[in-house]
Amino acid sequence: MTYATSIQCMHCKKIFSSELTLFACASCGGPLDILYNYEQIKRQIVNSVFLREPITHWKYSMFYPINQLDKIVTLQEGGTPLVPSVAKEDAKGSLFFKYEACNPTGVFKDRGTSVEITKAVELGIKEVACATTGNMGASVAAYAGRAGIKARIFIPNFASPIKIQQIKSYGATIIRAGKTYDDAHAKVRALRQQKHIYLAGDYAHRAEGQKSVGFEIVDQLNWQPPSAIVMPVGNGVLFSAVYKAMCELKIVGLIKKLPRLIAVQAKGCNPIVQAYRNKKKIITPQPKAKTLATAILCGNPLEGERVLEAIRATKGTAVSVSDQEMLLAQKQLGKQGLFAELSSTASYAGVHKLGLHHQNKGPVVCVLTGHGLKDISIKKL
Numbered sequence: 001m002t003y004a005t006s007i008q009c010m011h012c013k014k015i016f017s018s019e020l021t022l023f024a025c026a027s028c029g030g031p032l033d034i035l036y037n038y039e040q041i042k043r044q045i046v047n048s049v050f051l052r053e054p055i056t057h058w059k060y061s062m063f064y065p066i067n068q069l070d071k072i073v074t075l076q077e078g079g080t081p082l083v084p085s086v087a088k089e090d091a092k093g094s095l096f097f098k099y100e101a102c103n104p105t106g107v108f109k110d111r112g113t114s115v116e117i118t119k120a121v122e123l124g125i126k127e128v129a130c131a132t133t134g135n136m137g138a139s140v141a142a143y144a145g146r147a148g149i150k151a152r153i154f155i156p157n158f159a160s161p162i163k164i165q166q167i168k169s170y171g172a173t174i175i176r177a178g179k180t181y182d183d184a185h186a187k188v189r190a191l192r193q194q195k196h197i198y199l200a201g202d203y204a205h206r207a208e209g210q211k212s213v214g215f216e217i218v219d220q221l222n223w224q225p226p227s228a229i230v231m232p233v234g235n236g237v238l239f240s241a242v243y244k245a246m247c248e249l250k251i252v253g254l255i256k257k258l259p260r261l262i263a264v265q266a267k268g269c270n271p272i273v274q275a276y277r278n279k280k281k282i283i284t285p286q287p288k289a290k291t292l293a294t295a296i297l298c299g300n301p302l303e304g305e306r307v308l309e310a311i312r313a314t315k316g317t318a319v320s321v322s323d324q325e326m327l328l329a330q331k332q333l334g335k336q337g338l339f340a341e342l343s344s345t346a347s348y349a350g351v352h353k354l355g356l357h358h359q360n361k362g363p364v365v366c367v368l369t370g371h372g373l374k375d376i377s378i379k380k381l
């Protein structure tokens with residue numbers, strides 16, 4: 001059973017049944033959030049051995065909108081390592097890497113995909129469609145294959161050939177969909193009315209699955225929140241999901257204080273940083289955005305406004321790093337035995353830029369979102 005009670009529009013606040021297949025508010029088109037009965041979750045936690053169970057993505061299923069836990073679609077995602085930094089330059093602080101490369105398709109997105117494809121199966125759906133810069137498409141293709149349902153993956157022209165090869169290897173259909181992620185996303189959105197197709201991607205169910213990055217970090221630190229969590233930001237779904245996870249842990253009494261949430265974007269694609277700096281609540285899209293870090297190349301971030309809200313609520317911040325700074329961070333991580341995709345290294349570059357590696361206010365966690373093998377075509381320094 002699930003503790004999810006309903007779906008709410010984040011703009012007009014209208015409430016819908018949690019059993020509806022919705023990708024946007026049926027009234028105003030706004031983004032959706034899943035609501036839960038946290039009192040029941042709290043009772044469940046008190047009455048179980050939950051806190052001591054081994055760390056896996058599905059350990060936190062009470063915070064997911066899934067009814068049939070005996071029918072989940074899983075490749076045993078999550079449970080990724082929290083590795084301390086051993087770099088000399090980080091010696092004064094207490095810096096950890098959440099190494100998401102250890103997920104089944106090499107990227108954090110498998111957590112959201114597992115929840116999303118499980119939900120699609122629960123709803124009786126036989127086909128999914130997804131817009132992607134590559135990583136999400138590979139993840140959706142893998143889990144759809146696992147569930148025995150068809151996947152149509154819409155991908156912009158700049159996507160890495162390795163990611164395309166990975167998507168193909170899972171048996172999905174690839175559709176080339178223009179120059180940008182937004183072009184691909186528009187094509188998928190147009191399928192919204194076709195009831196037999198489930199839109200995988202940056203919608204409410206995926207965000208619920210991405211929360212486990214946050215749950216695991218706190219669990220791995222013996223149920224103490226770190227002082228800060230630093231994340232690369234493209235569309236902002238991971239960032240807002242980790243924010244929701246922290247708020248939920250606070251509501252059910254597992255943590256007392258929210259960690260600072262820090263967003264790092266590429267200098268060539270930084271609409272959230274710009275809005276944060278200019279104290280704006282809405283995002284001005286950057287249609288001509290450009291960076292070598294293609295996994296965070298989203299000039300019009302879907303969750304931009306929620307990211308801004310999360311930064312403000314946690315007294316976090318937003319910072320841009322150049323492609324050169326990310327390439328340097330990638331090199332520094334490699335020397336510690338961690339090969340991360342260039343976009344992933346934005347978080348580590350951001351830590352150095354903000355001087356967080358020198359602070360000793362408590363652990364800082366730097367999320368490395370994907371594996372370096374995901375994109376080896378990028379020019380080196």
Ligand SMILES: [Zn+2]
Nearest residue numbers: 009012025028
């Ligand atoms: Zn609405």
